[in-house]
Amino acid sequence: MEKLPELRNYTFNFGPQHPAAHGVLRLILEVDGETVMRVDPHIGLLHRATEKLAESKPYNHSIGYMDRFDYVSMMCNEHAYILAIEKLVNVQAPIRAQYIRVMFDEITRILNHLLWLGSHALDIGAMTVFLYCFREREELLDCYEAVSGSRMHATYFRPGGVYRDLPEKMPKYKPSRWHNEKDIAEWNANREGSLLDFISSFTERFPKLINEYETLLTDNRIWKQRTVDIGIISAERAVAMGLTGPMLRGSGVEWDLRKKQPYEIYNQLDFDIPVGVNGDCYDRYLVRVEEMRQSNSIIKQCVEWLQKNSGPVMIENHKIAPPPRVEMKKSMEALIHHFKLMTEGYCLPEGEAYAAIEHPKGEFGIYLVSDGANKPYRVKVRAAGFPHLAALDELIRGHMIADVVAVLSSLDIVLGEIDR
Amino acid sequence: MSDVNALEEKIKTHYAALIQSTCIALNELTVEVSPEFIRPFCLALRNESEFDFKLLIDVCGVDYLHYGVAEWETESSTATGFERGREAILSNTNKNKKRFAVVYHLLSLTNNQRIRIRVYLDENNPTVDSLIEIFPSANWYEREAFDLYGIMFKGHPDLRRLLTDYGFVGHPFRKDFPLSGKVEVRYDAKLGRVIYQPVTIEPRILEPKVIRSDNRYKVGD
Numbered sequence: 357m358e359k360l361p362e363l364r365n366y367t368f369n370f371g372p373q374h375p376a377a378h379g380v381l382r383l384i385l386e387v388d389g390e391t392v393m394r395v396d397p398h399i400g401l402l403h404r405a406t407e408k409l410a411e412s413k414p415y416n417h418s419i420g421y422m423d424r425f426d427y428v429s430m431m432c433n434e435h436a437y438i439l440a441i442e443k444l445v446n447v448q449a450p451i452r453a454q455y456i457r458v459m460f461d462e463i464t465r466i467l468n469h470l471l472w473l474g475s476h477a478l479d480i481g482a483m484t485v486f487l488y489c490f491r492e493r494e495e496l497l498d499c500y501e502a503v504s505g506s507r508m509h510a511t512y513f514r515p516g517g518v519y520r521d522l523p524e525k526m527p528k529y530k531p532s533r534w535h536n537e538k539d540i541a542e543w544n545a546n547r548e549g550s551l552l553d554f555i556s557s558f559t560e561r562f563p564k565l566i567n568e569y570e571t572l573l574t575d576n577r578i579w580k581q582r583t584v585d586i587g588i589i590s591a592e593r594a595v596a597m598g599l600t601g602p603m604l605r606g607s608g609v610e611w612d613l614r615k616k617q618p619y620e621i622y623n624q625l626d627f628d629i630p631v632g633v634n635g636d637c638y639d640r641y642l643v644r645v646e647e648m649r650q651s652n653s654i655i656k657q658c659v660e661w662l663q664k665n666s667g668p669v670m671i672e673n674h675k676i677a678p679p680p681r682v683e684m685k686k687s688m689e690a691l692i693h694h695f696k697l698m699t700e701g702y703c704l705p706e707g708e709a710y711a712a713i714e715h716p717k718g719e720f721g722i723y724l725v726s727d728g729a730n731k732p733y734r735v736k737v738r739a740a741g742f743p744h745l746a747a748l749d750e751l752i753r754g755h756m757i758a759d760v761v762a763v764l765s766s767l768d769i770v771l772g773e774i775d776r
Numbered sequence: 777m778s779d780v781n782a783l784e785e786k787i788k789t790h791y792a793a794l795i796q797s798t799c800i801a802l803n804e805l806t807v808e809v810s811p812e813f814i815r816p817f818c819l820a821l822r823n824e825s826e827f828d829f830k831l832l833i834d835v836c837g838v839d840y841l842h843y844g845v846a847e848w849e850t851e852s853s854t855a856t857g858f859e860r861g862r863e864a865i866l867s868n869t870n871k872n873k874k875r876f877a878v879v880y881h882l883l884s885l886t887n888n889q890r891i892r893i894r895v896y897l898d899e900n901n902p903t904v905d906s907l908i909e910i911f912p913s914a915n916w917y918e919r920e921a922f923d924l925y926g927i928m929f930k931g932h933p934d935l936r937r938l939l940t941d942y943g944f945v946g947h948p949f950r951k952d953f954p955l956s957g958k959v960e961v962r963y964d965a966k967l968g969r970v971i972y973q974p975v976t977i978e979p980r981i982l983e984p985k986v987i988r989s990d991n992r993y994k995v996g997d
Binding site: 399444595597616699712734745776 | 804806830831833838842846885892911912915916939948985986987988989
């Protein structure tokens with residue numbers, strides 16, 4: 357009798373060096389023909405033990421590390437950390453600082469969603485969207501740079517407020533050998549006023565630009581073939597798997613911390629929470645695109661408020677926040693405060709706090725344990741992307757190999773926060 | 777967010793047999809549970825509609841070995857005066873308490889409430905029941921806590937390391953694990969390959985940990 361050949365599933369690596377792996381992610385795929393039977397993500401290739409590192413430093417030294425968790429939504433990470441500290445020490449930032457924080461949170465949300473949209477489209481095969489998205493990202497990164505001096509790792513939010521008030525002048529392009537005066541004048545047209553004027557002009561233009569992206573994608577036949585009914589997760593399963601943010605809302609669960617557990621001044625703003633219906637890649641795409649429109653409207657409201665109202669952006673308590681430079685020149689007390697804050701830092705009362713924000717990717721939380729020292733005893737970062745990637749196996753099972761890329765990028769993962 | 781005090785009362789009346797203590801601080805409810813009751817307690821919290829904690833937000837390990845131990849005394853002056861170099865804390869100072877804890881954060885979407893559950897674990901046998909059957913999302917969180925703290929989760933089907941390197945030895949987030957690690961890698965020209973060797977970094981403390989219990993930071997209230 358002729359023996360049939362033994363058929364076995366084929367196992368292969370996806371990554372760690374793969375352009376669609378969104379960083380250093382290694383997936384071990386088990387396939388039966390073209391069908392994916394199992395995925396085993398191997399993470400940790402970007403593990404830097406930041407949480408342990410934070411245990412060895414005074415609180416403020418770790419703000420910069422927060423930027424490096426989810427390195428495409430920097431200020432949002434800072435925000436959660438700052439909120440946890442403020443909760444423990446029981447201070448509240450001045451109202452103007454709260455508006456600035458919310459404005460930059462939403463700028464960050466657009467930054468994140470633009471990068472996500474660009475790379476998601478690129479993964480699926482639409483090159484143009486990527487270029488469009490990065491064109492707008494550049495302007496928002498200029499806002500980051502204008503306010504903090506850094507395009508990405510801002511370290512702008514501080515316990516008790518923000519590092520400094522918004523600048524009155526927007527940095528401008530200069531003519532060079534490659535770009536003549538006429539070009540430069542055109543580029544600088546919306547940079548003549550303050551940072552707020554620049555952001556305001558951006559919010560005027562941005563909805564039309566979102567329409568441009570949507571023209572390219574929303575009704576695109578190929579786009580729909582690649583995303584509709586791919587990676588479906590039901591609302592019940594999404595909750596069980598710990599999904600939050602657009603991943604959860606894409607499945608039709610109306611849950612947004614900005615509405616449900618508002619922090620800062622979100623309860624005074626007018627915005628809507630978009631939700632999906634089917635919980636597939638296409639719905640998650642629609643949710644995120646609509647979120648960009650909502651963020652744009654929030655930024656507009658913040659700009660309006662900030663243009664009308666001025667005030668301090670940092671609390672006056674110099675046990676927590678450093679005194680202004682000018683004061684240090686003449687006041688011994690201020691100099692001592694500055695010295696103590698820059699060397700030893702401040703001690704938080706013994707206790708523990710969990711502060712969460714609606715990060716562009718989902719719920720980003722900081723669990724802070726303090727034993728009364730000038731350093732955190734334990735910082736646990738609840739990264740939004742972590743449970744999302746853990747759910748990958750369930751989302752992909754039974755799909756084709758080509759869908760792995762579509763589902764993976766619809767999760768919006770950044771390995772910086774997953775590996776920590 | 778709805779009232780945490782009401783939640784505390786409800787939990788106290790319903791599950792007095794399962795919990796050890798409750799505490800509210802900063803408007804956050806913390807419930808301490810002994811390891812053998814964590815599974816029934818979480819199952820009840822998930823299934824009972826008046827609690828409805830269906831979303832497991834986070835699971836993390838904590839090592840209380842050096843809790844409340846400073847590297848620099850500030851209350852009393854020392855005979856030797858202040859010195860620049862400080863040595864890391866080496867002794868186990870937290871003798872009377874259990875060393876490890878697993879902290880769970882749950883969220884109820886319908887009631888808009890959060891709860892924190894803490895389970896203290898013994899140093900010699902840091903084992904707790906896995907919650908993977910109640911919350912599928914516990915899978916990776918528990919693998920992480922196992923990897924970083926060496927906490928065992930009974931009933932977890934696939935308790936592998938998650939974040940550290942293949943072949944890593946030890947549990948790096950334990951307080952007695954040095955910050956600089958134990959091994960480093962370098963390319964050995966003679967052998968023609970990358971080798972592991974003990975770290976050459978001298979451990980040092982840049983900013984000593986101080987605990988100040990005076991009232992200078994008391995603000996607000």
